[in-house]
Amino acid sequence: MTLLLVLACIGKPGAGDDSGVAADDMLSRESWVDSSNRDGMIEIPVELDGSASAFMVSVESDYYPVLETLTGPDGRTVLTWEDWYDSDNSLTYAFFWGTKAMAFNWPVREVDGPLAAGTWTVGVAMIDGSGFYANNVDAEVIVHRKADPDLAQGQVRARIVWAQGQGQDPDVVAAAEQAVERWREVWAMHGLTLVESWHDSELSSNLGFADSGSAKVEENAERFDGRELILVLGESISGASDTYGIAGGIPGSIEPNLNSHVTVAWLAHAGTNGNFNDDEIRLMGETMAHECGHFMGLFHPVEWNYDAWDALDDTEDCRTWQSCENKLGENLMFPYPICDWSSCAPQPDLTGQQKGVSQRYIGAL
Ligand SMILES: [Zn+2]
The missing domain is CATH 2.60.120.380 (Jelly Rolls)
Structure with a gap:
């Protein structure tokens, strides 16, 4: 060897x-x-x-x-x-x-x-x-x-990186800052303390799929310390209007590499009018927490077709949309937001075992 x-x-x-x-x-x-x-x-x-x-x-x-x-x-x-x-x-x-x-x-x-x-x-x-x-x-x-003896509490450092030009619009910046407060609030419920900093970048505002691998992802990540999560905020992901966010891995590496970031698209949250209301801001904050949850090793408790599940005992292995939405619809890692014509329901919950997964992640210190 x-x-x-x-x-x-x-x-x-x-x-x-x-x-x-x-x-x-x-x-x-x-x-x-x-x-x-x-x-x-x-x-x-x-x-x-x-x-x-x-x-x-x-x-x-x-x-x-x-x-x-x-x-x-x-x-x-x-x-x-x-x-x-x-x-x-x-x-x-x-x-x-x-x-x-x-x-x-x-x-x-x-x-x-x-x-x-x-x-x-x-x-x-x-x-x-x-x-x-x-x-x-x-x-x-x-x-x-x-060597973190406390698996009930963890501090996670996050770099929030604007795609090119995205940090210039005051309305988008204000919405993103409020969304981060929702992210912080959700994580605090589960013993995770968010410590964030904001940065600009040259990354395209139409973000690629984070898990497909890109030298630009690595280049961006290498600007930082190599011990934090990187969340890139852009306008859209692969041109789609309905993709809220993507994680570069389950888990993603704490080491700067081709996949080491999550992406969140603000326009998918703001909707076609491009303006945020409070529900849309809350949803964007939960998307941030959700995508970083993937990066820290959490799978959806049930996948989109209700035929595949995470490996945890305390997340229901439901099999129909109705039972899944009833039992897991408020879970942070549910695969989609549950919405009616006007707004989407809050999804802040994690089970004890889900918290445990996130606390064991190498970047939760
Ligand atoms: Zn997801």
């Missing part, structure tokens, strides 16, 4: 007393360049000393990295793609082919943890554009660990 350490830790794991540990000290990062073996696999060692509450492995390449297995320090297989690939329940997108930048956050659920000390191994297959295993191809591997 080629193992070339190019960047050492930029933070030290915190001591046991969380009250005295700054968020920066909870997160550590290391990266190296590795290459796939004869079987097309990269076996990534993640060494844990017992203080880590979660880790993230990000892999970026000219090929398509796909998670196959996770092996614990005792040699036991903890997770395998075969259990999840055809499942009606979704745990992580890391199993799926289609992006050149993979992110895997572990543990996802309470039942998946806590993390034993020792060397964990993340088995990642390198797949080519035709779906075949690729031998001897290089990839950048990044491992983040967090």
Whole structure:
């Protein structure tokens, strides 16, 4: 195995007393360049000393990295793609082919943890554009660990980035600022503290699909610290008038890469008249919280066709639109807003297990 350490830790794991540990000290990062073996696999060692509450492995390449297995320090297989690939329940997108930048956050659920000390191994297959295993191809591997003993409260830093020229319209700016207050309010209900800053950019106001991968996404993300979520506010997404937002991954990487942002389209919220009312602003704030929820590892509790679900026990596995809207319609991660002719119903809720997923995300410190 080629193992070339190019960047050492930029933070030290915190001591046991969380009250005295700054968020920066909870997160550590290391990266190296590795290459796939004869079987097309990269076996990534993640060494844990017992203080880590979660880790993230990000892999970026000219090929398509796909998670196959996770092996614990005792040699036991903890997770395998075969259990999840055809499942009606979704745990992580890391199993799926289609992006050149993979992110895997572990543990996802309470039942998946806590993390034993020792060397964990993340088995990642390198797949080519035709779906075949690729031998001897290089990839950048990044491992983040967090030592955050408090999984009930987390601080999340967010960079809110205007697409080109979008931060100039005072009415849109005012609506976005109020929407962020709704985002903050919703997250505060679930122990997440939003710490945001605003930035301009040259990104197109007609945003691309964030999960399709773009060098511009990476370029934009590299302006920042590499330990925050990036939310880009544009006019529309791929020209659609009804796409509210898109997340670059479930989860998305905390490392700047081709997919590391979420996008929110303001015009889809404002509607055809282009003016915001209070309900539309609230909905935009909930879209911000929803898309960042995806980025932090949350799937929809039920998907659009009511035939696929998340992997959590406390979100109802409903099967019809009526029962799903009744039981989950107020959930933040419901796949669509429920509206009548005049307005949409608030959707601020997360279940206990959904909160747990978001708190285990590497960027919730
Ligand atoms: Zn969604």
